Amino acid sequence: MSDVAIKAEGLTRWFGEGEARTYAVRDVSFEARFDEMLYIVGPSGSGKTTLLSIISGILRPNAGTVAIDGTDVWSQSEDRVAALRLAKIGFVFQDYHLFGHLTTRENVAVPLILKRTRWNDAMALADKYLGVVGLSGRAKLPPTRLSGGEQQRVAIARAIASQPELLIFDEPTASLDGDTGRKIVEFVRNDVLDAHRCIVIVTHDDRIYSFADRILHMEDGRLRDGDGGIHA
Amino acid sequence: MQRLRAATRRRVRGGGIAVALDRGVVGILRIAYRLLVNDRGKYLATLMGMTFSVFLMVQMTSMFAGMMKKASSTVTNTGAKMWVMDRSVTSVTSSFPLPDYVLDYVRSIDGVRYAVPMYSGTALVRLRSGAYQPVTVIGLDDTSLLGRPKLIAGNIEDIYAENGFVVVKDEEFGKLESPAVGTEFELNDHRGVIVGIATVPASGLFGMPTLYTTYSRAIQYIPSMRYTMSFVLVEPRDASAIPHIREEVDRLGYEVETDQGFIDRMTHWWIFHTGMGTNLMLMTAIAFVVGLSISGQTFYTFVLENLERFGALKAIGAKRRELVAMIFFQAGITGVVGYGLGIGLCSGLVALAKLRMPDYAALITFRYLGVALGMVLLISLASGYIAVRRVLRIDPYDIFRG
Numbered sequence: 001m002s003d004v005a006i007k008a009e010g011l012t013r014w015f016g017e018g019e020a021r022t023y024a025v026r027d028v029s030f031e032a033r034f035d036e037m038l039y040i041v042g043p044s045g046s047g048k049t050t051l052l053s054i055i056s057g058i059l060r061p062n063a064g065t066v067a068i069d070g071t072d073v074w075s076q077s078e079d080r081v082a083a084l085r086l087a088k089i090g091f092v093f094q095d096y097h098l099f100g101h102l103t104t105r106e107n108v109a110v111p112l113i114l115k116r117t118r119w120n121d122a123m124a125l126a127d128k129y130l131g132v133v134g135l136s137g138r139a140k141l142p143p144t145r146l147s148g149g150e151q152q153r154v155a156i157a158r159a160i161a162s163q164p165e166l167l168i169f170d171e172p173t174a175s176l177d178g179d180t181g182r183k184i185v186e187f188v189r190n191d192v193l194d195a196h197r198c199i200v201i202v203t204h205d206d207r208i209y210s211f212a213d214r215i216l217h218m219e220d221g222r223l224r225d226g227d228g229g230i231h232a
Numbered sequence: 233m234q235r236l237r238a239a240t241r242r243r244v245r246g247g248g249i250a251v252a253l254d255r256g257v258v259g260i261l262r263i264a265y266r267l268l269v270n271d272r273g274k275y276l277a278t279l280m281g282m283t284f285s286v287f288l289m290v291q292m293t294s295m296f297a298g299m300m301k302k303a304s305s306t307v308t309n310t311g312a313k314m315w316v317m318d319r320s321v322t323s324v325t326s327s328f329p330l331p332d333y334v335l336d337y338v339r340s341i342d343g344v345r346y347a348v349p350m351y352s353g354t355a356l357v358r359l360r361s362g363a364y365q366p367v368t369v370i371g372l373d374d375t376s377l378l379g380r381p382k383l384i385a386g387n388i389e390d391i392y393a394e395n396g397f398v399v400v401k402d403e404e405f406g407k408l409e410s411p412a413v414g415t416e417f418e419l420n421d422h423r424g425v426i427v428g429i430a431t432v433p434a435s436g437l438f439g440m441p442t443l444y445t446t447y448s449r450a451i452q453y454i455p456s457m458r459y460t461m462s463f464v465l466v467e468p469r470d471a472s473a474i475p476h477i478r479e480e481v482d483r484l485g486y487e488v489e490t491d492q493g494f495i496d497r498m499t500h501w502w503i504f505h506t507g508m509g510t511n512l513m514l515m516t517a518i519a520f521v522v523g524l525s526i527s528g529q530t531f532y533t534f535v536l537e538n539l540e541r542f543g544a545l546k547a548i549g550a551k552r553r554e555l556v557a558m559i560f561f562q563a564g565i566t567g568v569v570g571y572g573l574g575i576g577l578c579s580g581l582v583a584l585a586k587l588r589m590p591d592y593a594a595l596i597t598f599r600y601l602g603v604a605l606g607m608v609l610l611i612s613l614a615s616g617y618i619a620v621r622r623v624l625r626i627d628p629y630d631i632f633r634g
Contacts, residue, residue, distance in 0.1 A: 049632050058547055059629045079551050086549025093631055097544035101270035106263065111548055113259040122259065142270075170632055 002070055005166055005198030006032040006055055011064035013050055024050040025061070026221040034165070037189060037199045037211060042218035048202045049170065051218065055200070056168045057085045069165050086114055090159030094171040096151050098143040104130065104154050105139040111162040129157040132191065149180040156184075160192055167192065169201040173208055185211050257557065260550075264558035267538065268565060274534040278527050278566045279573065282611065285523020286574020286604055292516045293600035294582060296509065298593035300502065304495040305434035306352060306370065310379030312465035314474070316347070316481055316488045322501040325438070327352055329459035334486060338464050341480045343473025348373035351450040352462040354440065358418040359409050367408070368442045369419075371450025378465055381444060386413045386428030391446060396427040400442040402435035403591035422453045439591060520607050527570070528615040531563060535619035539626055547628035555623055560616040567612035571605060 011028040014021050024047045032038045040048045053059035055066050057073045066073045068088050073081060090111070098107045108126035109117075117125070130139050133153040135146075143151050152172065159167055169188070173181030185201075185208045193199050201212070209215060217224040269275050301308070306324040307315070316338055318328035338347040351371030356364050372380055372391075380388055381400060390396050399411055411417070415426045424443075436442060445453075451460040466488065468474050474490065481488040489497055503509030535542070542555060578596065585592045 053629050053632050056547075058632065082546070082549050082551050084549075085547070089549075091544075091547055093544060093547075095540075097540055097631060099267060099538070099541050101267050102263070106266060110263065110545070113263055114545075114548065114550055114554070117259070119259050119262060 003033050003035075004031050004067075005034045005036070005069060006030075006200070007065075007067040008055055009065050011051065011054055011061050011066065013047075013054060013059065013061045023221050025054065028064070028218075028221075028223055030216060030223065032198050032200060032214075034198050035193065035195045036213045037193055037201065039209065039212040039215040040200065040202045040218060041204055041206075041209070041215055043204065046218040047221035048218045050221075052168060052170060052200065052202045056089050056091070056166070057081045086111065086162065088165050090162065090164035090167045092152070092155045092159045092167070092169045092172060094174050096143070096155040096175075098151060098154055098158070100142055100144045102142065103140050104135065104143055104146065107143060107154055108157045108161050110158060115162055126157070126161060129161045130154070132160070133157045133187070148175050149184065152176060152180075152184050153187075156188065156192065165197055167197060167199045169199065169203075171203055171205075172201060173203065173205045178207060181205065182208060260554055260558060261561045264561045265565060267558075268534075268562040271534060271537075274530060274537075275566070278530040278534065279570050281526025281530060282523055282566055282570025282608065283573040283577065285519050285527065285611065286571050286608060287577045288519030288522070289516050289604045289607060290575055290578040290596060290600065291581070291594075292512050292519065293603060294578065294594045294596045296512045297597045297600055298595035299437060299508075300495070300499050301434050301595050302437035302593050303502065304498050305432065305436050306368075307491050307494050307498075308434050309381060309432040310350070310370075310465065312350075312379055312491060313468060314466035314477065314488055314490055315494050316464035316466060316486055317494075319485070319487045321487070322505070323498045324352055325354075327462035329457055330461045330464065330486070331459045332461065334484065335461060335464050337484055338466060338477075338481065341477050343469045343476050345467040345469050346376070347464050347466045348376050348378050349447050349461045350379065350463045350465050351447050351454075351460065353450070353454050353456070355419055355454050357408070357424065357443075360415070360417065361409060363409075365407050366440050368436055368438075368440050369450055369454060370442065370444050371447040372444060373465070374446045374448050377446075378467075381430035381432045383428045383430045386426075388428060390427035391444070393425070393427055395423045395425045396445065396449075397424050398428040398430050398444040399426050400432050400435070400444070401429050402432065402442070404435060404439060404441040407439075408441045419453050420455065424453075435591065437593065520611070523608075524611045524614060527566065527611055528618060531566065531615040532619050532622070534562075535559065535622060539622065540631060542623045543626040543628055543631045546626065547631050552624060556620050559620050559623060560613075563612040563616035563619070564609075566615075567608045571608045574604070575601065 009029045011025050012023070013025040014023045016022055028051060040051060042048050050059060054061045060074055068084065071084060073084060076084065105123055105126045108129055109122040112122035112125055127136070127139055130136055133156055135150060135153055135157070138146060138150065143154055146154065172184060176184065188199065189211045303323060316334060318330060320328050335347060335349055338344060350373065353369055354366055355369050357367050358364055372378065377388065377391070381398065383398065384401065391398055399405070399408060411426045413426055413429065417424045430444065466477065468477055478488050503513065545555065582594045582596065585594065
């Protein structure tokens with residue numbers, strides 16, 4: 001296995017056509033390595049969420065390529081891209097998007113179920129990952145009865161349960177108070193990041209910049225000059 | 233963490249591809265099931281809509297089936313394979329008398345094993361109390377007594393005795409003041425005597441008690457027109473003889489129906505030539521629309537509320553066909569459970585009604601249960617289809633954009 005987790009080259013994405021065409025991402029290239037925590041930062045509207053969507057196999061670029069662990073993402077069919085996301089990528093959404101009508105354990109087990117894991121095995125693994133994020137005692141509760149920080153941890157447990165090589169965090173501290181946000185990112189840094197995993201975080205919360213290995217700054221859809229290899 | 237990673241990979245990858253597919257789908261459907269039933273408010277609302285709709289559909293069709301069974305009771309009870317009648321006949325009660333030569337002609341047709349006359353009409357009897365009661369009188373062929381009912385008291389031979397009548401013990405029996413063997417009554421100034429009490433598979437539609445007697449006595453006691461024979465009952469040699477018999481009777485200017493054909497003819501007449509069948513069908517259609525509206529709308533709202541979660545599932549890696557399976561499974565579960573509850577409710581009410589009103593005309597048949605099931609599946613499919621369209625349109629990118 002190469003130590004390059006993500007290789008993005010010449011990524012461009014626009015919305016609208018003709019005079020209404022607006023570039024969200026323009027000719028972005030960068031690499032991210034395993035065992036690396038990479039931040040994509042920038043002001044609102046700078047294109048970081050669009051870039052995140054492209055590298056995680058959700059939004060097809062108008063130009064450019066993305067390879068995750070050596071696999072070219074956008075040369076594949078929609079179903080294969082979905083399978084790739086399931087196999088290699090874990091998501092922690094800004095609003096978590098947990099199912100309020102499932103238990104915490106079942107929420108964590110969802111990616112495992114999608115990966116065709118036997119129900120009982122999926123539940124047992126979900127319990128273990130809830131243990132990893134320190135929520136063993138909350139397995140049978142619905143997420144709606146947990147605090148914001150706990151819900152964030154459930155979302156992290158769901159993201160890592162299927163053992164993805166790439167973890168995507170979208171504004172992980174946006175819904176949390178400063179202290180909880182710091183603790184969550186510290187936990188991710190210390191307990192989730194390892195030699196087989198790359199973590200990409202989109203944020204504009206400068207209080208957590210200190211946990212990054214590298215920070216990519218985006219402005220007007222482009223990476224700031226010099227970004228691509230600068231360590232934080 | 234490393235040990236957990238290894239354990240995860242073992243469990244996720246274990247098993248063959250085929251096995252993995254089966255059990256994987258089961259797991260996804262289980263998630264869908266839990267999502268559905270744990271949202272109790274929505275689930276109950278959808279279920280109530282479906283149950284109410286099924287209840288109405290089954291109730292309407294069971295009333296129709298019950299009435300049709302009663303309307304065709306003479307055909308069912310007689311058990312004759314073929315019925316010769318005037319072309320204008322629409323039901324047993326609207327028979328048009330046939331001339332005697334029809335019987336002779338039918339008997340001469342190749343393929344007819346035997347043919348006998350039958351009388352069916354109504355009369356007014358005067359009971360011991362002095363009260364008058366309309367009755368249906370069936371006159372059976374004197375020689376063969378073809379179509380005689382099963383006796384539970386008395387002897388069938390006694391029907392040949394002077395003034396002998398057999399009374400049917402059904403829901404209308406009490407209207408004759410529950411007579412016993414030997415009870416006397418008057419019929420058009422003729423004396424009548426109950427010589428037997430019988431049971432039949434189905435009682436009549438119009439709430440009249442039924443008396444059986446011989447054909448000759450029936451036409452003697454009850455005033456009639458020039459011709460007296462209501463029907464000619466035919467026993468064909470075998471099924472292959474039926475087309476030829478039909479052809480010959482048609483050539484004579486009359487019509488012949490098999491027993492089922494006659495029942496279908498009556499059903500057709502009730503449906504399309506009276507307001508009753510049309511109204512019942514209309515009510516069934518309205519029940520369908522009501523069910524579709526309530527269940528479809530509630531189910532769609534349920535899916536709308538979970539739309540972002542379905543989007544998140546898409547982002548995580550759920551395939552389109554998996555989401556489609558989840559939604560149709562949810563719609564199907566609601567349909568099947570609502571169908572069961574609707575049938576249970578209808579059966580309970582019909583049973584309750586029959587306790588209070590024994591002649592309540594309602595019959596839940598497999599045919600109409602099948603029709604209701606088909607309609608429920610249509611409602612489920614339509615609800616699922618509307619919801620699926622919405623879910624498939626959601627772009628996981630919207631989940632990121634918030």
